[in-house]
Ligand SMILES: Nc1nc2c(ncn2[C@@H]2O[C@H](COP(=O)(O)OP(=O)(O)OP(=O)(O)O)[C@@H](O)[C@H]2O)c(=O)[nH]1
């Protein structure tokens with residue numbers, strides 16, 4: 001069965017996002033603008049790869065950051081403000097904006113920190129889910145980079161520490177394919193170095209201080 005997904009992608013306010021990456025931007029530590037630019041670049045590379053993936057119909061970003069909203073809207077990307085703080089809250093809000101459950105829509109949750117993402121890998125994961133509730137674990141196997149809801153059911157996101165196990169326990173099928181770029185979320189500078197080996201998106205490539 002061919003599935004067409006609408007994706008929700010939340011991003012924190014830039015002054016709070018990706019705190020473990022402070023210092024990885026080309027301006028180094030002590031340059032908040034350089035850090036913000038790196039977070040924007042990572043999000044934009046992720047989102048543009050997602051919008052180009054076969055099987056993705058629509059993407060909505062949930063963020064309350066004014067600068068990020070302006071940048072994304074200039075790229076033609078739809079943004080909505082958070083209704084309340086929190087990652088799972090942002091996913092639920094995005095899903096409700098997209099139509100939520102019972103409206104013939106099929107919603108997925110994609111993390112915004114996948115700067116090496118290849119559209120073909122995301123498309124392959126969506127196809128592998130075959131219309132069922134499913135998730136893709138991060139490369140460590142403990143977190144989640146993509147959750148695909150069951151059609152016409154609430155998304156029921158369970159992101160946070162140990163989210164792979166939480167999504168498994170919720171009945172989602174674990175999808176493991178040869179999708180390194182889809183599994184490579186970047187929390188630390190070491191993760192960014194791994195993503196760089198896979199091939200960073202053009203914007204992140206420009207902003208990452210290549211120290212390693
Ligand atoms: N809109 C929204 N997005 C969030 C929220 N919390 C996390 N995110 C996003 O979810 C993704 C995964 O979160 P984390 O990997 O924990 O990233 P982070 O919290 O920015 O990074 P650290 O400060 O290093 O923990 C990132 O793209 C965040 O921007 C939230 O409360 N609201």
Ligand SMILES: C=C(OP(=O)(O)O)C(=O)O
Nearest residue numbers: 143144159160163185187
């Ligand atoms: C919130 C998550 O991401 P991270 O591990 O990047 O914090 C998660 O994997 O559920």
